[in-house]
Amino acid sequence: MSNPKFEYWLLLHFEDGKKASDSKTCTKRLKKYLVDGKNINPAKINRKMILKAVERAKRQNSNPAGWPKQKGTTVYRLIENIFKAEKDYKA
Secondary structure: EEEEEOHHHOOOOOOOOOOOHHHHHHHHHHHHOOOOOOOOOEEEEEEEEHHHHHHHHHHHHHOOOOOOOEEOOOOHHHHHHHHHHHHHHOO
């Protein structure tokens, strides 16, 4: 879950997302990085950026037991599980 919207998770790949607490602001800021909106060129987002987004999301998560009541995202939990499964699968 992401508040105000899923694009907030994408924004965290590029910046800390400060003051992007509403849908319109979030979309506007994301367009600076992804000109085509959610059409993401895989060459523009790498593993290092994903890990940075995870770090930023964790720092902002004010409700670790549930979905964000304030600005934030829990998508990082899914990503951490994917990375863990990837590691376990290779082992």
